[in-house]
Amino acid sequence: xxxxxxxxxxxxxxxxxxxxxxxxxxxxxxxxxxxxxxxxxxxxxxxxxxxxxxxxxxxxxxxxxxxxxxxxxxxxxxxxxxxxxxxxxxxxxxxxxxxxxxxxxxxxxxxxxxxxxxxxxxxxxxxxxxxxxxxxxxxxxxxxxxxxxxxxxxxxxxxxxxxxxxxxxxxxxxxxxxxxxxxxxxxxxxxxxxxxxxxxxxxxxxxxxxxxxxxxxxxxxxxxxxxxxxxxxxxxxxxxxxxxxxxxxxxxxxxxxxxxxxxxxxxxxxxxxxxxxxxxxxxx
Numbered sequence: 001x002x003x004x005x006x007x008x009x010x011x012x013x014x015x016x017x018x019x020x021x022x023x024x025x026x027x028x029x030x031x032x033x034x035x036x037x038x039x040x041x042x043x044x045x046x047x048x049x050x051x052x053x054x055x056x057x058x059x060x061x062x063x064x065x066x067x068x069x070x071x072x073x074x075x076x077x078x079x080x081x082x083x084x085x086x087x088x089x090x091x092x093x094x095x096x097x098x099x100x101x102x103x104x105x106x107x108x109x110x111x112x113x114x115x116x117x118x119x120x121x122x123x124x125x126x127x128x129x130x131x132x133x134x135x136x137x138x139x140x141x142x143x144x145x146x147x148x149x150x151x152x153x154x155x156x157x158x159x160x161x162x163x164x165x166x167x168x169x170x171x172x173x174x175x176x177x178x179x180x181x182x183x184x185x186x187x188x189x190x191x192x193x194x195x196x197x198x199x200x201x202x203x204x205x206x207x208x209x210x211x212x213x214x215x216x217x218x219x220x221x222x223x224x225x226x227x228x229x230x231x232x233x234x235x236x237x238x239x240x241x242x243x244x245x246x247x248x249x250x251x252x253x254x255x256x257x258x259x260x261x262x263x264x265x266x267x268x269x270x271x272x273x274x275x276x277x278x279x280x281x282x283x284x
Contacts, residue, residue: 051110056123058105058229059158061192065103065123065227069116080116087117089124094148101151101224102127130230139237143175154236155224159188162249164231168240169257173247175239176259182245184214192225199275250274 054072056065066080073080089099099120104127108119130136131147140150153174161167177184187201193212194205206215211222228236244257246264248271256267 054108054110054119056103056105056108056227058232059226060103060105061226062098062100062103063195066116069119072110073114073116073119075116080120083116084120087120089121090128091124092148094146095223098223099124101148101155101227102131103227104130105227105229127227131233136233136237143237143239149220150233150236151228152220152224154228154232155226156184156186156188156221157235158228158232159191159226160186161232161235162252162255166247166255167232167235168238169242169244169255170247171235171239172242173244173257176243176245178219180245181218183216183218184220186214189214189221189225192221 051072054068056068060068063081067077069075069080070077084097084099089097089102091097091099091102095102103120103123106123106126108122111118131151136150137147140147143150145153153171156174157167157170161170174184185206187198187205189212190201190205190208190210191198193208193210201215206213211217212225214221242257243259245259246261246267247255247257248264248267249255250267250271251274256264258264258267
C-alpha cells in the first residue's frame, strides 16, 4: 500500500506428481493471474490420468477459483460461474449471494462425478466451519465487527502483506485508519475493482468510480477482495499492537510501517527509486 494523503485531523513449467500428492502450475497463478489445476496422477506418470485433487491457494479471487474448477472438470469457460445460483451456497446474509471470501483455500478431492456446484458448496462449507467457530466469532466481536467484516479485512491483509510476519501489522494499520476516520487507501482494493494485479496504483487509478476505491470511499469495501487463509483471519481478529497508519514494501523483506506521514513519504521515495532500477511489473 502506498498512501499519499496525510491523516485527517478527525478523532514451473507444468510439474507432474506422484500418487497421493497434488500440484499447481504456479506460473498460471502468479504471472498470468489465471487458475490452472495440475492433475494428481493415479496411474504412474500418465499425463492423461484423471486429476483427483484441486488446490486453491490463499489469496485467489473467486474468478480464479471458477476458472480452476472449469479446467479441472474439463468444462467450457464460464460454466462454474453460471452454476452459482444452482449451488445454493450457505453464505452470510451480508454476502448477498457473492461467495468472494468464502471459497476457502485448501486441497479438495475430486469425486468421480464432481460438479461445480459440489465443489463450490464444499469450499463454502469449509469456510463456514473455519470462520464461524468460537475463536473467530469472539475475536470479531472483540474488535466491534461481525464475521463477514473480519473476512473482508482478512482478504485485504492477504493481498497486502508481503510476508506472514507482516499480517498483524497490516491489520493494525487497517484498524487504526478506520478508527481515525481515514480512508484505507489500499491499492489491492483498486486492483480488485479493475480485475488485475499490479504493484502500485497510479493517480488516475485512485480516481475510478467504484465502491472498491478505498482512496475515495470510507470504510471497508462492500465484499472481500479475495479468499483469505487462516493466518490472515487470525491477523484480522488479533492485530499487532501499534500506532502505524502507513506501510510500504521498499524491497523484498523490507516492509516499513510508520505513523509519521513525512517518514512514510521518504519510504515511498526510496521504493520509487528501487523500482526505477528493476524491470516494470506486468499488469495481470
